[in-house]
Amino acid sequence: xxxxxxxxxxxxxxxxxxxxxxxxxxxxxxxxxxxxxxxxxxxxxxxxxxxxxxxxxxxxxxxxxxxxxxxxxxxxxxxxxxxxxxxxxxxxxxxxxxxxxxxxxxxxxxxxxxxxxxxxxxxxxxxxxxxxxxxxxxxxxxxxxxxxxxxxxxxxxxxxxxxxxxxxxxx
Amino acid sequence: xxxxxxxxxxxxxxxxxxxxxxxxxxxxxxxxxxxxxxxxxxxxxxxxxxxxxxxxxxxxxxxxxxxxxxxxxxxxxxxxxxxxxxxxxxxxxxxxxxxxxxxxxxxxxxxxxxxxxxxxxxxxxxxxxxxxxxxxxxxxxxxxxxxxxxxxxxxxxxxxxxxxxxxxxxx
Numbered sequence: 001x002x003x004x005x006x007x008x009x010x011x012x013x014x015x016x017x018x019x020x021x022x023x024x025x026x027x028x029x030x031x032x033x034x035x036x037x038x039x040x041x042x043x044x045x046x047x048x049x050x051x052x053x054x055x056x057x058x059x060x061x062x063x064x065x066x067x068x069x070x071x072x073x074x075x076x077x078x079x080x081x082x083x084x085x086x087x088x089x090x091x092x093x094x095x096x097x098x099x100x101x102x103x104x105x106x107x108x109x110x111x112x113x114x115x116x117x118x119x120x121x122x123x124x125x126x127x128x129x130x131x132x133x134x135x136x137x138x139x140x141x142x143x144x145x146x147x148x149x150x151x152x153x154x155x156x157x158x159x160x161x162x163x164x165x166x167x168x169x170x171x
Numbered sequence: 172x173x174x175x176x177x178x179x180x181x182x183x184x185x186x187x188x189x190x191x192x193x194x195x196x197x198x199x200x201x202x203x204x205x206x207x208x209x210x211x212x213x214x215x216x217x218x219x220x221x222x223x224x225x226x227x228x229x230x231x232x233x234x235x236x237x238x239x240x241x242x243x244x245x246x247x248x249x250x251x252x253x254x255x256x257x258x259x260x261x262x263x264x265x266x267x268x269x270x271x272x273x274x275x276x277x278x279x280x281x282x283x284x285x286x287x288x289x290x291x292x293x294x295x296x297x298x299x300x301x302x303x304x305x306x307x308x309x310x311x312x313x314x315x316x317x318x319x320x321x322x323x324x325x326x327x328x329x330x331x332x333x334x335x336x337x338x339x340x341x342x
Contacts, residue, residue: 001299003283008179012305046217046325112174128172134183139336142313143320150321154217165310 005071005112006105009133013064013141014097019166020060020145021093023152023159027053028086030157038086044151053151057089060144061096067137070118071111071129072103176242176283177276180304184235184312185268190337191231191316192264194323194330198224199257201328209257215322224322228260231315232267238308241289242282242300243274 031038042054051059058081069076077099083089112130119125127136149164202209213225222230229252240247248270254260283301290296298307320335 001284001301003174003176003179003301005174007301007305008174012309015306016310046321047327050324113172130172130174130178134178135186135336138183138309139187139313142310143317143332143335146314146317147321149314150217150318153221154325156218161314164314165306 004105005108005129005133006103009068009071009108009137010100010103010105012138013068014100015166016141016145017060017064017093017097017100019164020057020148021090022166023149023163024057024086024090024093026159026163027152027157030152034156039084041152041155041157042084042086042089044155046147046151046154050147053148054083054089056144056148056151057093058083060141060148061092063137063140063144065096065099066118067132067141068100068103068108070116071114071132072107073111073114074103074107175276176279176300176304177274180239180242180279180308181271181274181276183309184239185271186337187312187316188231188235188264188268188271190335191228191319192261193337194320194328194334195228195257195261195264197330197334198323198328201323205327210255212323212326212328213255213257213260215326217318217322217325221318224319225254225260227315227319227322228264229254231312231319232263234308234311234315236267236270237289238303238312239271239274239279241287242285242303243278244282244285245274245278 027041028038031041043052045052061079065076077095079092083092112128114129116127116129116132117124118127118136125136149159153159198212199209202212214223216223232250236247248266250263250266254263283299285300287298287300287303288295289298289307296307320330324330
């Protein structure tokens with residue numbers, strides 16, 4: 001039980017993306033049970049100028065894998081953002097988790113002081129590795145995982161906080 | 172720039188609760204501008220069986236301060252959950268942040284291996300300190316901060332991801 005960049009990135013992100021996959025499974029099951037097209041949920045938004053469920057999942061995946069890759073000095077796998085079903089989104093999360101788990105703790109040792117650049121739209125953000133985790137990667141990943149959950153909850157899918165937090169010895 | 176329990180709890184939570192306070196200020200301003208009772212937003216929910224905005228803010232505050240207190244072996248300040256205005260919620264967040272910042276890094280040193288019990292409703296969760304942070308405190312705080320943001324966004328408040336992430340050198 002040692003605090004490390006690996007523990008606060010790979011372990012945290014693989015857990016929450018795994019929970020998100022379970023939450024998506026409940027979304028698909030809910031659509032089947034209530035007899036409507038699952039695509040209705042995938043395209044659902046909380047506001048007209050917010051991104052729909054599919055994009056929330058894709059971005060959670062991107063920020064998790066890209067952040068860990070930058071910390072490790074690696075190139076993250078690229079995904080094409082072509083998912084159009086719940087199953088495809090779950091497969092993407094599984095591939096993301098596989099990648100995260102392929103990064104050994106040793107590759108992240110000392111990454112807290114690494115200079116990291118993150119290109120976003122019109123500018124480039126600069127962080128030390130620890131700041132990237134604290135104020136970019138962790139908040140962003142949880143933002144998109146939570147918003148995905150909130151979209152499904154708002155649309156009547158029966159999920160609860162335990163689904164969001166994921167399985168553990170405690171639940 | 173050293174990775175520590177303090178950096179991943181006090182620093183992360185005080186930043187996101189500060190951002191939440193700014194997001195709430197925009198909610199209050201939006202109600203004033205659009206000429207409706209601010210209490211409408213405070214009572215807004217994303218689903219009938221989800222908690223309203225006020226409770227999302229109170230719980231984000233509670234989990235942040237209680238988690239840090241448990242890690243530090245302290246008693247957290249108790250708040251009475253009586254807030255009924257945006258200003259009162261912002262004051263609560265300010266008090267929460269004051270408490271978090273009062274906990275020195277030294278008080279959290281070694282807390283990653285501490286045995287922590289968290290009473291929830293009908294049971295008691297048990298964690299090592301690091302697990303508490305990874306799989307309970309961080310996900311929970313961001314869940315409630317994001318859901319508060321999502322409630323306001325869903326109700327037409329003009330906020331964006333930069334408000335959620337908070338001010339920094341980068342924004």
